[in-house]
Structure formats: C-alpha cells, structure tokens
Amino acid sequence: MKSLTDQLAADDIPARTLLGLGPRDEDVGKLRQLQLAPLRNKGKLRLSMGIALALVAGCTMAVRLPLAIAGGWALATMIFALWSHHRFRTLPFGDPRLAGLAEHRQCNRHAIYGAILWGVSFWLPGVAPPLDHVLSMWTIALLVMLMLAMVAHSIPMACILFIAPVSLSAAVALVRAGAPQLAGIALIAGLLLCVFCVRFAQTHIRFRRAEETLHEKTETVSLLLREFEETSADWLWQTDNARRLVHVSPRLAFALGANAEALEGTPLLQALSGDAWETGNFPKALHAMAERMKRRESFSNLTVPVTIGGKPRWWELSASPRLDEGGKFLGFRGVGSDVTEQHATAEQIARMARFDNLTGLPNRLSLNEDLARALTHALEAKSRCAMLMIDLDRFKAVNDTLGHPVGDKLLAQVAARLKGILDRGMTCGRLGGDEFAVILHNVPSATAAEDLAKRIIVAISRPYVVDNHQLFVGASIGFAIGPQDGATVETLTRNADLALYKSKDRGGNVAAGYVASLHAQAEERRVMEQELRGALERGEFELHYQPVVTATDGTLNGFEALIRWRNQKLGNVSPGRFIPLAEDARLISPIGEWVLRTACHEAMKWPSNLKVAINVSADQLTDPNFASVVVSALAQSGLPPQRLEIEVTESVFLRDGGGAAQLLDQLIGLGIRLSLDDFGTGYSSLGYLRKTQFSTIKVDRSFVVGAAKGSIESIAIIRAVVALADSLGMSTTAEGAETELEVETIRAMGCSNIQGYYYGRPMPAADVLTLFNRPASLAIAAA
Template sequence: MQKNGWTKVIASIVCGLLAVQFGMSSVNPVFLFVWFASLCGLYLHLHFKVRRDNLWQRKTISRSDTIMTHVSAAAGASLWAIALVVFGLTADPPAMLGLWSIVLCLMVGSAMLLSAIPSSSLIFILISGTASCFGWYLIGDLQLTLTAFATTVLLVSSCLMTGRAFVERKIAEANLHEKNETVSLLLREFEDTGADWLWQTDTSRRITHASPRFAHAVGLSPGDIDGKPFLQLVAGQSWDSGKFSSELHDLAERLKRRESFSNLIVPVEIQGELRWWELSASPKMDESNVFHGFRGVGSDVTEQRESADKISHMARYDTLTGLPNRLQLMEALGKAMQNSDQWNGRCGFMMIDLDRFKAVNDTLGHPVGDRLLARVSERLRSIMSKNELCGRLGGDEFAIVIKDANDSHYMESLGKKIIDTLSKPYEVDQHTLYIGASVGTAIGPRDGRTVEMLMRSADLALYRSKDQGGGAHNQYEPKLHVHAEERRVMEMALRKALDNDEFSLNYQPVVSADTGGVLGFEALLRWTNPEFGVVSPAKFIPLAEDARLIVPIGEWVMRTACKEAMKWPSTIKIAVNASADQLSDPDFLDMVVSALQESGLPAHRLEIEVTESIFMREGTGAAEVLDQIIAMGINLSLDDFGTGYSSLGYLRKTRFTTIKVDRSFVQGAAKKVPESLAIIRAVVAMADSLGMSTTAEGAETEDEVKMIQKLGCRKIQGYYFGRPMIASDALELFAGYDMSQIRGGYAA
C-alpha cells in the first residue's frame, strides 16, 4: 500500500511536470513555478497524512476522514482548474490541449480510483470539468468547449453509476455475510445447546425418523414415537375427546394444506403436564414436485412463555396492590367508551384520592403506608361488581371504570359506598389508622369524548371534592372546567404580579389586653390585579404555594414589612407569616438577615409566625430553622394553635415567643361554650408556665374582649381594635407622639 501511495504521488508530480512543459512557451514562469510547488506540496502532504492515519488499511472510515477526502479532492481539482483558466487566458491551443489531456486522464482516474467515495470523485470531476469548459471558452474554441462539457457529463454519469454499483455490491456482500453469520450461529446454537430438536413426518402426517432430542421432549423412546400421528403426540389426552385448542387447530390446518409455517406457538400435553412448543416446518418435495411429508424443527418455550406472561401481567397490573394499573384502566375505559358510542349508552370513570394518607406516610413511614394501600385495594375489590373495573393510578390515587353508567342513582350510591367503606378504621402493624376518601366522577361521552378528556373531567370533579375538605363525592360539571381555566389564568397573572407591582401590605394592630396599647402589627398580604380586581388571600396564597411562587413573594413581604416597621416607634413589633415552603428554602435565613440589615430593623422587633403544618413535613428541617431564628433574637409565634394537628411536642421542641389562640375558640368562649373556655384556660396556663405569651385572634365585640381579659390572654388582635390598614393609616396611629419616648400607648 505504501508503494501504491508513492506511485500516485510520483504520477501526480509527473503530470504536473508535463503541464509545466506545455506551458513553458506561453505561460508566466513564476506562475508555473508557484503552481507546481503547490501541487507537489499538496500531494506530498496528503500522502503523509494518509500514511500516518493508515486510512487505506481501514474497512470503514469516519465522518472526519470523509470530509478530509472531500477537501483533498476539492483542493487538487482547484489547482488544476486554476491552471486550465490561466492556460485559457495566456496559452496557445496546443498547450491548452496538452493540459486538458492531462486533466482528462486525472478525471477518468478519479472516477475509477475513488469509486468507494463517489462524492469525492464527483467534486474533482465537476471542478476540473467546469474549468476545462471555461478554459476552452476563453481560447474561443466552441467545439472543444462542448466536447469538454460532454466529457464531463459522461464522467459524472459514469461516476454515479460506478458508485451506485459499488455501494450495491458492498450492501449485497454485507447482507450475504450477515446471512452466513446467522446461519452459522443458528447451526452452532442448535448443535451445542440441545434446546431444539428435529421432527419429520410422512405423507400421512406420521412421525418418521424420530430424533433422540424429540423423543426426550415427548417423554418416550424413539421406537415408541415412530409411526405415531404427529398431532396425537402433541394433543395428548385431548386427542380422544377431539377438544383441541385454537393453536392446535391452526397447526392441523397448515399440515393438511401442506403449508410452510414458522415460529408457531402451540400448547402440548406431555404426560399430563401442559407445555408450550415453538414449531417451524416446510413440506418436503422431490425434483418432480411430489409431496413426501414435512420436515421441521421444534423447541420447548414453556419457561419463556411463562416469563412473557409474567412480564405482561406486570406491565398491566400494579405490583403493590395487584389491581390493574393505569395502562389497563385506560384500555378498559377506551373500550367502555366505544361500547357506549355503539349502543348509545353511557360509561363512567371515578377517580379516588385518599384523605390524610400523607400524614400516615410522614409519621409511620412508607412501609406502613404501602400495607395500608394494600388494605384499601382489598376493600375496593370487595365492593366491585362485574360492571366495574377498579385499578390504581399511582400513589394514593385509585380509579374505577364503570361499563354501564346509565343509572345516575347507582353512581351516587357507589360513590357513597366507596367513601363509607374506605373511611372505616384500619388495623396495620398494631396501629389503628383513620383515613378517608374523596371521589370525582365523569360520565362518558357526556363529559368527554376521549379517554384523556374523560379522565380530565373526573380529575376536576375530584379536585372539587378535595377543596370541600375531603370525604365528598362530586360529579363533573362544565363550570369546573371554567374554574380550572380561571385558576390557570390566575396563576399566569400571579407569576407577573411581583414585576407589575400588584402586591401591597395591610397592617392589623396587636394590642395589650391590659392597656389597649399597640404592641405591634401583623403584615397581611393583598393582591390587586387589573383583570381579577382585589383577590382574596384565601384564594391566591394556596395558588402561590402550588405554583412554587410563595418563596419570592414571601421575600418581598419580609423586606417591605421590615422597611415599614422602621417608621414606627422603637417598641412596636412587626409580625410576618412564613409558610412551610419558605422555611424549607435553604436561602430563607440569609434572606431574613439581609432584610434586617437592609432596613436597619433590630431582630427583637421582628416576629415570624408559623403554623403547625410545618411540623408535618418530614425531612424539611423546619425545627432546625426555627431554632436558628430564635438564636438570632427574632421572636417566634405559633399561629392557629388548637385547630390543626396540635401536639405539645411542638412546644417542647421549639421555644415559641407567642401562642396565638384561634378566633373560633374566642367566639366560643364569648358564648360560654365550656370546651372553648377550657381550651383557652389550658393554653394560657401552659404558655405562662413555659414563659410564652398568648394572643387571642378575632376579637370583634366588647363581650369577646372582656372574656379574653378575664381568661388571662396578654395580647388581643381583631376588628374591635382595628381592621387591617394601609401603611400610612398605621403610621398615623402614632401621630403627635415623641417617637423616642413611646412605650406602647394606643393612639386611636
């Protein structure tokens, strides 16, 4: 290969020398020298690069090698094209004819030598051929111009044909090689593994020349098999009854019609045991096309069949509960909708979400949660009829496909039955667990003409049930879609609210129960949107949490509230609410410190309010964050105490500054409700013993205020002393007072 490479280089240099000789009499010698040097340098460079990369020794070349070959062909053709154009401009016709002869030889050689890379050959021929036509045109010889053009077209066509033939030949060789490899592999596998056997029948479909492997598969000796009908061996006891499976009927028909078959899976009975065989065979024909029986190969694929069945079962059933999974549910729903369309009926789809299941997972762990899900699936399965298919969508979500949903009363009773059944207590690992269920139902095709639309409608109905606090069953209504679309649009507007300066803060005073003097304010977020107007916090705060917008919004509230508090007397505190999402944010503490430094507000004047829900999130590190907040000198308040999952353990782990008593207890105490009175007394006594303060929320009447004072709460917050107000109104409460001397008087 190295000698052939040098031969090509020498041949190219000789061609260059001949071209120089042709042009000595009429072409600029300097141009000839530079051109010849460039030609030699190019071909020498290409030779050493090919030799270094060992390109011609490879069976395949990379994309970069192909590009290099294209560039090389283009560079060589360009040098000869330059010579042709210069000769056309300055040389006489004989010199041009000599040069063209050389280039023509190179074009023919390119078409032959670069057949493996026809694109490179085409590049060389097109550039050189075009330059030849242009050179003869410059000389003024139209006949030779046309001749050069025709020659170029002919060579291009020849190159394409040669390249195509080369590619087809290589493909044929590759296919043949692959077939040979496949046949060799099959033969080796057949000879070595012993998994397959040969079988042969005569014209009466009786076994002839039974192989030992075939006899072993049947469980008989070769002598006992010879002469027996092939179908009798395969059918087993069903041979006498004539009750064949559909696969055996198919096999019998193919043998009867003398048809070839391949990879035919049939059930066989071997000594009372069901097995699965894979059979392939073709009829034996002699030179006169006379039928002499069948010759085939078989193998026992029972294990593969069982594995395939197991995989198919796993693909369609939930591994934890054994119920149909989402895939099978969607298939069943699609079939139910088709039947409904065909018979002008109705089908139904119910989505079930477990209430309070997350609390079980968070407190007792996922293993207990998994066992609880298994118990839930058992209860659901027990109340299903042939009209329903129950499955698990994932997590704590289940679904039911109702094939016939024409009876609306039946749908209502089924939804109530599901809720009642799943709400009964469970005994799991010595734990008595109480959960519930929320159900949403959609009727097809009324609520959706496709599987996706019907599932979406049921999901919206379920969302409404969850909004009602759980334990409810709702059917889809068109207004639910409108509500969902409104929620989507509101979320988009909420994402732009900060940038559009649509948020504001109101401040509600917190006063001393003894003197009525202002001790601080609670910052309350308000949102005014051009499209939605004033949006209730109860509406947009949960939306902000779901959309993961509460962290940037909470940061804006913290910074704004701290700046405003600096305008008040030095004894007045500001309380800011913080959600569980904010506390789980790793940058929360840094943000609080930054807000204090930026505003200049002392840490003891800031109070952060949290609810008990932060302790229900496992792994968020909320308790550690609260400890660091207290260590910074910031006050900590536990809001809505007594309304959620109240636990004295929270107060033991975290040193809160204030416990806020919910307004529902305040109103109950004013009405002399014994439970409310007892709860407030207990909270006040507990807070006093722990060195904490108590704030009663929602005081609206004088009777409520007097009751709060009587029960011993130290601070009061409610409409009786002041509604939430804008920043300027809050500042006016201190008008006329010396800011440096105020110690907490109430300026109303």
C-alpha cells in the same frame, strides 16, 4: 493478474475474456458452459426465425432480381439454417461436466457462415446495387441481427462475428448505392449491437454466478441444519403430507418424552396435545397452528402450549411446507425449542407492565383499557359507566413521620379494603402514589356512583394498624359519568380529576361529582397561575399591616403583615385564592422571601418596640435555604431578630417528618419569636407545644365569635388555651375581634393580645406611618 475464478467471484469478467481473446485459464471451460447454457432448448426458435426471415428476404429480392438468383439465395440460406440446427441439436449446451470450448468455437464458425450468406445478399444485383434493394435487405438483416442478439447474447463473439461483417457489407453497399450517410448509420447500428451483446453477456454471467452462489449457500444451510440437529439444544422436526411425524430425531423424541420409533407416523397435533387429543379440547394456539398447516402456510416463532408427560410446557415452532421439483406438497419441515422459562418470564413482565407491584391492583394502563371498554359498551348499549378517582387525605404525613415502608403497608391495606367493597362490574386500580381509581360498568345513575364513593370513604377512614402504629387517613373522591361527562378515556379521566380537585377544595373526605362549571374554574385557575408566575417581576404584590394590641389597655405592640395581589386582568385577588395556588405551583418560596424582606424593611421605619409578624407556609420551612434567607433579610434591613415573629400552622408538623421543627429551633436560637396560628382548628396536639418553644398561641376567630355568643365549647377552649399558654410562659393572641362585645369577652378570659377589625383593618405601609404621629392607644382606637 486475477484468475478466472477470482473474476467470477467478483462479478468482474473482462470483455476480452468473454470473447475468448484473453489468456487461457484452467477455469475457462466453466465460463464457456455458463455462456452456452441459455442456448439450450432454443434450437427450434432459431430455426423457425431463420427460415422465416430467409423467405421474407427471398420474396423481397424476387421483385427486382431474377427468380433463380433470389430463390437460389433463399434456398441456400434455409438449407444452412436446417444444417446448423441439426449440428447444434445434439450439443450438450451448459453441461458442467464438459469444457464447452468446442461448442463455443462451433458457434463462432456458424456465425461466420451466416454472416457470409447475409452479407452476400446486398450484392446480388451487382457491384453497384440499387438503393431500394440495399435498404430492403438491410432492414431484414437488421431483424436477423436483433434476433441473434436476443437469443445468443451470452456468446458475444458469435454475435460480433455475424453482426460486424453484415453491417460492414451493408455499409459498403450503401456507399456504392449513393447513400454514405445511411452507411454510417448502418455501421453505428452494428457497433451498438456488438456493445450490447458484450454488456448483456457480462450481466448474464453475473446472474448465473449469483444463482450458483445461492445454490451453494442452500447446500451450506442444509449442512448447518444437520449440525444444528446434532449439537443444538433445539431440534428439527418433519411431517409428511398428512401432518404425521417422519424422520423423528433422538433430540425431538427426548423433548416429547417418548421413543423415536414410537413417534414415527404419529400426528404432530397428537404428539403435542397429550391427553387433550382424546377430548379434542385443544388450546387456541394449537388450533391456529393446525389451521395454518392445513392451509400449507409457513409460520415462524409460533408459541404453543404442549403437554409432555402430563405437565404443561411451552414450545416455539417454525416451519415451511416442503415441495418436490414438480411443486407437489410433501409435508412440513421446521425447528422447535422449549421456551417454558422464557414464557413464564414474559408473562411476569407483562403482568408487571399492567399491574401494580405494591398492591396487586391494575395500574393506570389497565384502568385506561378497562375504561375504554366500559365507554364502548355504554355508547353501544346506551347505558352509563363511571370513573371514581380517589386521593388519600393525610397520607403524606404518614410517609414523612413513619417512613415509606409503613406508607407502603398502609397502601396495601387500603387496596385490600377497596377490593372488598367492589362488586361484579367494578374494577379498582392504583394510578400511582396515593391515588386510586374505580371503573364502574353499567352504573344506573350518578346517585349510585356517589353512594359507592361514600361507602369507600367510610371504609378507608376506619383506623389502620401498621407495625404497632394506629393510623388514620381519609379519602377525597371525584367522579364523572360516561358518556355524558366524557365519551373518551382522556375526557372522562380529566373530568373525574376536576371533580377530585373540587372534593379536595371542600376540605377532603367528601365525594364530589363532575359539573360543567368545573371547566371554567380550572381555566380560571390556569389563568391565575399564569399571571401569578409574573406577579413578582411586575411588582403586583403589596403588603398590608393589621395592628395587634395589648388586651388590657389597647396599646399597639405590633402588626401582622398580610399580602395583597392586584392584577390588571384579575383585579384584586384574595390571599385565600392565590396562596394555595402558589403552594401547588411551587411559587410560594420566592413570594414568601419577598414578603419577609419587604416586611423587615418596613418595620425598621416603626418605633423600636413594635414587632412584625409574618406567615410562613410549610413549603417554605421544607426549603433548606430558608434560615439563610431569614438571616439575610434581617441583616440587610437591620431589624433586630426580637422584633420578627414567624407564624406557622399545625399543618407544618403534619407534612414534615422533623425537618421543620429543627429549622424552627434554629430560628428561635437566633432570637426570632415563633407563633402557632389557628391553634385548635386542625390536628391539634400538645406535642407541638412540648417540642417547639412558641412565644405566642393565636386563638382562631371562630372561637372568639362563639365565646361572644355564649358557646360553652368555645369558652372552654379559649380558657384552656389561655391556661396552657400561661403555664408554658407563652402569650395568647385572639384573632378576628370585630365588636366591643367580642373584645370584652376576650379580655375577661385573659387573652394577652387582640387582633381584629375593632382595632384596625389591614392597611398599606404608608397609612401605618401616620399612626405614629399620635399616641398609640388613641391612634389604634381611631383606626
């Protein structure tokens, strides 16, 4: 069986224990004191309510009974109330030093005495009392019982000893008065009141026990605080009502670098501020702490700068005001700790979150915040701000050829140049990768933003030296003016990005401002990309083939496969529009594979001496599966490798660090021919021709047109290319020949092959087959 102590701890006091009917326990006195405590200081209330209800009952009975009987009962009841008050007035209710058993029994006895008096009141008219008398007395008695239940509910036995006899007496009187139904109600009311008292008593004990537990925990916390002061690396501190240090502990004195006796009575702010106390130039955090202490407010984990021995430190302080029992303010008591190292770490983390580690420039988060401030000021002052987005040209080639460490050093030099250009009111940051941004506050006009962009391009385009490498990069810049081009950070950033796309579409190394039409272009691009993703499944692509002939006699020797796209929404879309989009959307590999397989399949229907040339992008050559795709296409179609020619541009070598060259060597090893397209128009280097065994060099149409017009530069370039190709055992193909003059000029310069409208436009596969029904030279001339 549980002891009473266990029951108290578990908040599980049985009713029989509360009523005093359970077995005796050594802790029963503690329970009785918990029950008696609520009666303290309620004697006058009980007395006044008892006399008042006795008078009311006496006056009520005087209407029907002789005055002597009614007055005698009322007088006796009031004398009992006075006597009971006198007996209880000196009792030590709730004194934890006493057992409380005698007081508990006395409460029970007085409850019985009162029950006798009020129970008799129903029978004063006789053994058959009238109903109206009984009802009147029952009403008043019910008020007495309710008053007792509210005042003395913590002593349920006393309440039951009063309520039960009075309710029973009233019920019998009601039966004698001819109202048995009302008698039942009286009994039920009495029973409910008794149950209420028991349940309320149990609740009272639970609350009192909770209060005691809280008090015990408070004392435990005090002990732990004392132990904390003695053993912890932190320290406790305390002030008086004038915010002067009191009871200075040795640990606090050590932390302040002074003697405990010397610190006693020193203002806390003076102890923390050091030399700043004389000047009054306190840090903002110390001012905030002083204001909270002045308002007597609690504070927690407040980080403040302090000066100890002339050196700055950071402390974390928490404190609460101290009050005496009367609520008088005594001062503050708190805890402190030195968090200098943690503060330095937090500052470093905060800086890392807002600044780019590589360049030291603000990152995207900081730039967005600065742009928000610039826009807010521009809206309020009715001025302008601007955002410039900068993307480095040819940077990927540096990363791919020389490695990321060299690329990182190059980015750091670019950042240094950007910082050197900027003036007051400008913020430069790195968005990520090779993208930078500049925020301009109070920019006078779009022209000023464009002029700055041009200066940035000139500065960035100057050569760099990194690890003994001379490097060249350019910059594409797009800018938008706020708030006219966007009143929010998101809108202005998006529009500057659209302008950047415009700059890159122009070939890079230029600056472009935002215009409203860019939205339409962006939407067109989005729709085109969406349609492009399903074009293969819908069968919207078609290959056209343009003839390539021998320059000397015009004999057909092959075709170049050129892709065409016919879409239901967009109509005929030129390759110049959708091929770059397919590369950006990473769709070029599946499209290129379809072109390869389709062209090989169609070429098998041609005479065996004719080749088919296919353009391959840099993205395809970086795909490790490309070689296996080529082998698969040749195997499935049955086309001999010697009849397949792969055309690549010089950009392949700029975008790849050697992987593309190795892949091309594998294709050459299979017997596939290799052609270098657009030679001389990009970043031409003889090193490409030395490293890779090209079969053909293609001369761009721009040189063909220039040579036909007598351009000395174009003529010199074509002759140089022809001579170079001859010396390396390569053939040359001149592209874009449209007139007889252009054809004759090319022949005169010694080009091996000619391709252009003069000999035939790109034609569907079915039209190609019709050419083979006639002699090749005549067929091509007719085309």
